[in-house]
Amino acid sequence: DAGVIQSPRHEVTEMGQEVTLRCKPISGHDYLFWYRQTMMRGLELLIYFNNNVPIDDSGMPEDRFSAKMPNASFSTLKIQPSEPRDSAVYFCATRGEQFFGPGTRLTVL
Amino acid sequence: QKEVEQNSGPLSVPEGAIASLNCTYSDRGSQSFFWYRQYSGKSPELIMSIYSNGDKEDGRFTAQLNKASQYVSLLIRDSQPSDSATYLCAVNMIGNTGKLIFGQGTTLQVKP
Numbered sequence: 001d002a003g004v005i006q007s008p009r010h011e012v013t014e015m016g017q018e019v020t021l022r023c024k025p026i027s028g029h030d031y032l033f034w035y036r037q038t039m040m041r042g043l044e045l046l047i048y049f050n051n052n053v054p055i056d057d058s059g060m061p062e063d064r065f066s067a068k069m070p071n072a073s074f075s076t077l078k079i080q081p082s083e084p085r086d087s088a089v090y091f092c093a094t095r096g097e098q099f100f101g102p103g104t105r106l107t108v109l
Numbered sequence: 110q111k112e113v114e115q116n117s118g119p120l121s122v123p124e125g126a127i128a129s130l131n132c133t134y135s136d137r138g139s140q141s142f143f144w145y146r147q148y149s150g151k152s153p154e155l156i157m158s159i160y161s162n163g164d165k166e167d168g169r170f171t172a173q174l175n176k177a178s179q180y181v182s183l184l185i186r187d188s189q190p191s192d193s194a195t196y197l198c199a200v201n202m203i204g205n206t207g208k209l210i211f212g213q214g215t216t217l218q219v220k221p
Contacts (some may be wrong), residue, residue, distance in 0.1 A: 031207040043153070043197065043211040056208060091152055098143075098199075098209060100152035 004101030006092050011108045020079040021104045023092030033098065034067055034077050035091040045089075049075065082108045104109055112136065113200050115212035123220055128185040130215050132198030135179070141201035142174055142181045143209065147196045157183060188219045 005024040013019055025032050033048040047057040051067045057067070064083070069075040079086055086107050092101040112135045123130045132142075141160055145153035159172040159181065161167045171184040181200075185192055195216045199209040 003138065042213040044145075044165070045208065045210075048208060095207070098153075100154070103152050 002033075004094055006090075006101040006104050008104060010107075011100060012109065013082055013107050015083055016081045017108075018078065019082045019086075019106060020055050020091050021077040021106070021109075023075045023077075023093070023101060025075065025094040026099060027073070029095035029099075030072075032069060032075050033093040033097045034075070035093060035100075036088045037091060037103075038088045042076055046077070056104055077083045079106075082106075112202070112210045113126075113198055113212040114145040115158040115198050115215045118212055119218050120215055121218045121220060124188060124190060126188050126219075128188045128192065128217055128219070130183040130185075130198075130217065132181045132212055133179055134181070134182075134198075134203050134210075136200070136201045136202050137176075137179060139176075139179075139200045139202055142172070142183075143199040143201075144170075144172060144183045145199060145211075146194045147197060147214065153197055171209075182186045190215075190221050193219045195221055205207050 003012055004026055007022045030051050034046040035043050046059045047067045048055055052069045065079055065100045067077045089103045089105050091103045114133050139182050143215045144157040147153045155173040155190050157170050162176050167170045169186045173182045195214040197214045198212040201209055
């Protein structure tokens with residue numbers, strides 16, 4: 001198994017642009033988590049899904065952030081419009097003890 | 110009060126010494142506890158999990174849990190320079206299946 005796959009690995013965009021981050025979880029893992037990591041705030045849980053259904057989105061910072069999981073093998077995290085303070089590493093992780101993907105380093109100029 | 114607290118460090122130990130990393134948590138009903146290692150620029154990697162009071166050993170790593178004191182620790186014996194990383198403590202809060210709360214992490218430096 002290739003593990004959790006995230007794309008893109010790096011994203012540089014300008015303020016106001018839409019950003020879409022993608023995650024392919026490990027097959028058979030029924031939970032999927034989106035995290036954001038910054039030096040100041042550490043690792044923060046944004047949202048998690050169970051069997052493709054959003055369970056807890058209380059960590060989503062504001063309405064500019066949205067996440068979907070249309071099927072068991074794919075999830076997206078969208079930021080629209082992006083702002084410089086969204087710059088961070090975004091991780092996707094799956095089930096239980098949580099296997100993390102390699103992350104997407106987002107820079108918003 | 111933060112839900113999961115760790116000393117940010119850096120904790121510096123000489124090669125071959127024992128490194129002791131500590132974590133406290135606020136929810137007395139927490140059930141599951143995890144230690145992750147994160148190298149700079151990489152994603153967190155699970156290294157230990159513990160669910161009951163006492164010690165759990167895996168190679169050079171020992172996790173210790175004391176639920177009465179709401180305290181979990183990680184001991185690394187015979188520390189190696191390759192152990193230099195940030196160690197994240199995570200707690201599964203009661204009533205939230207699968208949801209982990211992470212501490213800020215402790216940076217460990219093992220000097221040759």
